[in-house]
Amino acid sequence: MEIVFAGFGGQGVLTSGLIVSEMALEEGKNVTWMPAYGPTMRGGKAYSVVKYMDGMIGGPDMEEIDILVAMNQPSLEYASLMKDGGLIVINSDHVDDDVKIDEKYDVIRIPCLTLAQKVNNPKAANIVAIGAMIKKCGLFPPEQAKAALRKIFTEKGKGKYADMNEAAFMEGYDGV
Amino acid sequence: MKKMWKGNHAIAEAALRAGCQFYAGYPITPQTEVSEYLSARMPELGRKFLQAENEMAAVYMIYGAYACGMRSMTSSSGPGFSLKQEGIAYLCANNYPSVLVNVQRWGPGLGTLDSAQTDYLRDTRGGGNGDYRVIVLAPNSIQETVDLMYEVFDLAEKYRNPVEILSEAALGQMMEPVEFPEFKERTEDLGWTFDGTNRPHGRIANPDKPRMVKEKYERIAAEEQRWESYQVEDAEYIFVAFGLPSRTARNAVDQLRAKGQKAGLIRPITVWPFPYNAFKEAKGNVKAFISVESTDAGQLIEDVALAAKKEFETNIPVYGLFSGQKIPKTKEITEFCERVIAGQEKEVF
Numbered sequence: 001m002e003i004v005f006a007g008f009g010g011q012g013v014l015t016s017g018l019i020v021s022e023m024a025l026e027e028g029k030n031v032t033w034m035p036a037y038g039p040t041m042r043g044g045k046a047y048s049v050v051k052y053m054d055g056m057i058g059g060p061d062m063e064e065i066d067i068l069v070a071m072n073q074p075s076l077e078y079a080s081l082m083k084d085g086g087l088i089v090i091n092s093d094h095v096d097d098d099v100k101i102d103e104k105y106d107v108i109r110i111p112c113l114t115l116a117q118k119v120n121n122p123k124a125a126n127i128v129a130i131g132a133m134i135k136k137c138g139l140f141p142p143e144q145a146k147a148a149l150r151k152i153f154t155e156k157g158k159g160k161y162a163d164m165n166e167a168a169f170m171e172g173y174d175g176v
Numbered sequence: 177m178k179k180m181w182k183g184n185h186a187i188a189e190a191a192l193r194a195g196c197q198f199y200a201g202y203p204i205t206p207q208t209e210v211s212e213y214l215s216a217r218m219p220e221l222g223r224k225f226l227q228a229e230n231e232m233a234a235v236y237m238i239y240g241a242y243a244c245g246m247r248s249m250t251s252s253s254g255p256g257f258s259l260k261q262e263g264i265a266y267l268c269a270n271n272y273p274s275v276l277v278n279v280q281r282w283g284p285g286l287g288t289l290d291s292a293q294t295d296y297l298r299d300t301r302g303g304g305n306g307d308y309r310v311i312v313l314a315p316n317s318i319q320e321t322v323d324l325m326y327e328v329f330d331l332a333e334k335y336r337n338p339v340e341i342l343s344e345a346a347l348g349q350m351m352e353p354v355e356f357p358e359f360k361e362r363t364e365d366l367g368w369t370f371d372g373t374n375r376p377h378g379r380i381a382n383p384d385k386p387r388m389v390k391e392k393y394e395r396i397a398a399e400e401q402r403w404e405s406y407q408v409e410d411a412e413y414i415f416v417a418f419g420l421p422s423r424t425a426r427n428a429v430d431q432l433r434a435k436g437q438k439a440g441l442i443r444p445i446t447v448w449p450f451p452y453n454a455f456k457e458a459k460g461n462v463k464a465f466i467s468v469e470s471t472d473a474g475q476l477i478e479d480v481a482l483a484a485k486k487e488f489e490t491n492i493p494v495y496g497l498f499s500g501q502k503i504p505k506t507k508e509i510t511e512f513c514e515r516v517i518a519g520q521e522k523e524v525f
Contacts, residue, residue, distance in 0.1 A: 018180070018351075021180055021351065022180065025178070025179075025180060025353055030352075030353070031180065031351075031352065031353055032350055032351070032352050033180060033350060033351040033352075034346065034349065034350040034351075035349055035350075037205075037206065037289070037345075037349045056423065056426065056427075057423070058423045058424040058426070058427040058506050059346075059420055059421075059423060059424045059503040059504075059505065059506070060346055060350040060420070060503075061346065061502070061503055063424075063505050063506060063507070064507075
């Protein structure tokens with residue numbers, strides 16, 4: 001499984017990758033997480049690539065993407081690296097409604113920021129997107145996903161936001 | 177249970193568990209997280225961390241520390257590592273151990289921040305003035321980075337020679353599940369260090385030195401070659417790759433085997449000493465070697481050609497897939513091999 005989370009720096013796309021890595025690790029999979037690094041900044045281009053499987057993982061960078069989570073419009077450029085039939089999760093708050101997506105891809109459009117704001121957690125648009133992706137693909141049971149979410153933020157010393165983040169996750173999960 | 181660790185943080189933690197008492201370095205992307213991590217962790221453990229005024233100062237600080245027997249290391253990336261070469265040559269001149277980490281980035285000069293293997297020839301050939309070699313280990317996963325790091329101080333002290341971990345930008349920046357070994361410490365005296373008495377120390381101006389150098393490197397070459405082979409025994413087309421390209425090359429072996437092609441992979445873990453012995457395992461009708469590397473014009477390929485000449489009586493062609501400032505993709509490697517099979521690529525050696 002190869003998942004790319006892409007957006008502006010500051011939209012939490014690196015953290016998105018960490019959260020999903022944790023879920024895969026809990027299942028005993030081999031996992032790699034790779035950030036876009038170097039001269040990036042808040043508002044610049046950012047992405048993370050997560051790969052997980054039972055066998056050995058090859059390169060950690062993008063090769064053939066199964067799922068692209070596009071938090072903004074420029075992120076759709078990575079669609080050219082997708083497998084046919086792959087899923088694109090589009091944050092419709094930052095991507096125009098009339099953007100054409102090739103019909104060979106499955107697409108869900110979800111207003112991640114609007115839904116995150118609804119639960120008073122506007123920073124968690126990335127987590128809304130994860131909820132939507134997991135519901136659509138059935139990648140992990142929701143309880144396992146929520147446990148991983150809690151663990152990641154607790155380890156970062158941000159455990160007090162766990163309930164708010166879980167609420168954002170459920171907005172995405174129920175929003176599909 | 178394994179936890180996700182960033183490569184640069186993991187190598188730093190592993191160094192501490194291996195008994196590193198002193199670190200000196202100077203920041204440079206994509207290696208800075210090694211220093212950053214140690215700057216917080218070493219004081220916690222009562223060990224010494226120092227951000228030096230520059231790279232050359234850092235290498236001389238570990239030179240001094242190791243002269244007194246203190247497990248010490250420095251780390252950098254391509255350009256910073258160039259600046260350390262004078263000090264590395266001095267370490268070798270004095271038969272001092274030390275541990276060096278190079279998280280490579282692409283290019284000569286300033287280069288870029290992209291992942292690459294373009295320091296291969298410099299680092300496996302010594303790099304500074306004089307005839308010397310550094311033992312160079314090239315991991316291809318974060319767990320292997322940790323496991324090798326745990327051994328390198330012992331290796332450096334065994335041969336009284338610097339040992340380098342040759343990492344890559346992507347391997348430093350990515351995360352993978354990792355398990356760490358327990359903390360260990362060397363308590364015995366190395367026997368030759370400055371200890372306040374007047375006991376014999378390394379002598380540079382020793383007329384017997386050329387012979388001693390040759391003997392030492394021959395002993396290291398005989399005893400320390402490490403590699404991993406994958407489907408090599410009956411292989412007709414053998415990839416040679418280290419570090420991250422070895423992972424995509426291994427997947428390419430699987431894809432080619434599924435299509436009925438007898439492909440295999442030799443993955444050097446020591447790139448100096450180069451694992452010539454690995455080539456003895458190829459017992460099939462070898463038709464080509466293909467060096468797969470993140471360089472522009474080919475570097476590893478020179479060692480592959482030497483190994484092919486040393487271990488085979490017939491002249492086996494050596495091809496090169498050079499992916500520049502990125503990790504070659506599995507598909508690119510598979511397609512390159514198919515073109516070699518179809519006679520559409522030209523050999524380099």
